[in-house]
Amino acid sequence: xxxxxxxxxxxxxxxxxxxxxxxxxxxxxxxxxxxxxxxPPPPVPDPSKTDPSQSKATSQPVTPSPTPTPTPATPPAQxxxxxxxxxxxxxxxxxxxxxxHFVDAREDHEWVEGHLRGAIHIPASAIYxxxxxxxxxxxxxxxxxVYCGGGQCEASHHVADALSNDFKFTDVSxxxxxxxxxxxxxxxRPFIAKGNEP
Amino acid sequence: MSSAGSSGRKAIRLLCWTLVGGAALFVGLHRFWELxxxxxGVRAFVAWWLVGAIIVGCSSGFARTxxxxxxxxxxxxxxxxxxxxxxxxRQFAMDISNYKIVPxxxxxxxxxxxxxxxxxxxxxxxxxxxRPAGAVLIIxxxxxxxxxxxxxxxxxxxxxxxxxxxxxxxxxxxxxTIGLDAGLLIATILSLVLAPLRxxxxxxxxxxxxxxxxxx
Numbered sequence: 017x018x019x020x021x022x023x024x025x026x027x028x029x030x031x032x033x034x035x036x037x038x039x040x041x042x043x044x045x046x047x048x049x050x051x052x053x054x055x056p057p058p059p060v061p062d063p064s065k066t067d068p069s070q071s072k073a074t075s076q077p078v079t080p081s082p083t084p085t086p087t088p089a090t091p092p093a094q095x096x097x098x099x100x101x102x103x104x105x106x107x108x109x110x111x112x113x114x115x116x117h118f119v120d121a122r123e124d125h126e127w128v129e130g131h132l133r134g135a136i137h138i139p140a141s142a143i144y145x146x147x148x149x150x151x152x153x154x155x156x157x158x159x160x161x162v163y164c165g166g167g168q169c170e171a172s173h174h175v176a177d178a179l180s181n182d183f184k185f186t187d188v189s190x191x192x193x194x195x196x197x198x199x200x201x202x203x204x205r206p207f208i209a210k211g212n213e214p
Numbered sequence: 215m216s217s218a219g220s221s222g223r224k225a226i227r228l229l230c231w232t233l234v235g236g237a238a239l240f241v242g243l244h245r246f247w248e249l250x251x252x253x254x255g256v257r258a259f260v261a262w263w264l265v266g267a268i269i270v271g272c273s274s275g276f277a278r279t280x281x282x283x284x285x286x287x288x289x290x291x292x293x294x295x296x297x298x299x300x301x302x303x304r305q306f307a308m309d310i311s312n313y314k315i316v317p318x319x320x321x322x323x324x325x326x327x328x329x330x331x332x333x334x335x336x337x338x339x340x341x342x343x344x345r346p347a348g349a350v351l352i353i354x355x356x357x358x359x360x361x362x363x364x365x366x367x368x369x370x371x372x373x374x375x376x377x378x379x380x381x382x383x384x385x386x387x388x389x390x391t392i393g394l395d396a397g398l399l400i401a402t403i404l405s406l407v408l409a410p411l412r413x414x415x416x417x418x419x420x421x422x423x424x425x426x427x428x429x430x
Contacts, residue, residue, distance in 0.1 A: 020346050020347045020350060021347075023338065023344050023346075023347035024347045024350060024351060027331075027334040027335065027337075027338045027344070027347060027348070027351060028331060028334065028351075030334060031327070031330040031331045031333060031334030031335075032327055032330065032331075034330050034333075034334075035326050035327045035329075035330035035331075036326075038300070038330070039303075039326050044304075046303050046304060046307070046322055046325070046326060047322055048322060048323060048326070049319055049320070049322060049323070050307070050318055050319060050320075050321045050322040052318050052319065140308065140375075141305075141309070141375040142305070143304075143305060143308065144302050144304060144305055145302075168372070170311075170312060174308045174311070174312075177308075178304070178308075182304065
């Protein structure tokens with residue numbers, strides 16, 4: 017094959033054909049087109065708390081979540097594979113309850129610096145390698161809250177998407193403010209572990 | 215005999231430098247670019263490189279040998295990088311989405327096809343006859359990677375995984391990634407310059423010259 021464009025076209029066509037064939041043969045075939053991520057519903061505050069500021073730290077005020085007036089005490093949407101968001105007071109309630117599984121989606125060095133006690137570490141850069149950590153511990157019907165660094169961090173969304181879409185967890189929520197808020201809120205102090213402490 | 219002996223010594227010397235250079239490359243990839251070697255694809259990359267380097271390193275002709283080695287190295291790096299992405303395309307799709315460049319609708323398409331294009335380009339680059347086409351493809355992809363990392367990590371300041379190695383390593387996108395890609399770009403171009411494809415019929419032809427007949 018002496019012509020560069022012709023060789024180029026042949027390489028691309030053959031590679032594409034192999035890609036199509038391999039994807040079709042996979043046990044978990046990947047969808048060709050990706051559906052846009054749905055907009056999450058507004059976060060549901062803890063229905064037992066009437067004044068959200070009671071659980072916040074006094075040393076540094078936490079900026080309130082920019083959401084409209086919260087709806088009356090209704091649980092997050094229970095439709096299959098839907099992902100909601102939660103606020104700090106809800107997370108604290110679930111932490112005290114001890115029945116919810118928490119997933120830390122940050123990288124290893126961030127986990128070592130500090131994480132929620134009992135959280136399962138699934139870094140967003142290696143989700144499918146580490147997903148067995150939660151799949152073996154929790155049935156898909158149990159509640160899971162995923163957090164990452166907060167702010168612009170998308171890691172928690174990736175892990176939550178994987179849990180919900182690929183592993184059929186039905187009650188997955190994202191704590192969007194994440195570690196950024198956990199460090200500031202006084203109520204989280206007893207629930208913080210460091211290093212490789214579980 | 216003496217010319218054959220010096221050729222042999224030259225080839226052995228070249229082979230030793232090749233192996234030393236290869237060791238430095240792997241140590242650099244591991245220490246600086248966080249490539250993990252506890253992965254079948256990466257170990258295969260090391261093995262492929264060693265086999266190819268031994269075959270190529272034994273040949274004479276310094277410039278052509280270096281050109282072939284550079285092409286072989288770039289091809290092996292691309293094969294190693296593609297392996298992790300082919301093994302787990304869902305993780306690669308998430309790495310692509312982190313860049314926030316590709317419309318979400320097309321992310322899966324890119325995650326499915328791009329690793330196999332890397333494989334095709336690597337094989338084309340490794341074969342001398344298809345090297346120019348393979349080089350065009352690889353140079354195009356490297357320019358795309360450098361642009362994407364520059365835009366997302368440097369311009370927008372996103373702290374994201376580069377997605378370079380797929381599941382084989384979680385290097386972060388930044389100057390190191392740009393440096394690696396730039397190095398691969400230079401190596402690809404040099405491989406074309408140092409080991410160009412010989413056209414059939416080119417080169418010297420030895421013509422037997424019969425002695426002039428003695429004049430009577």
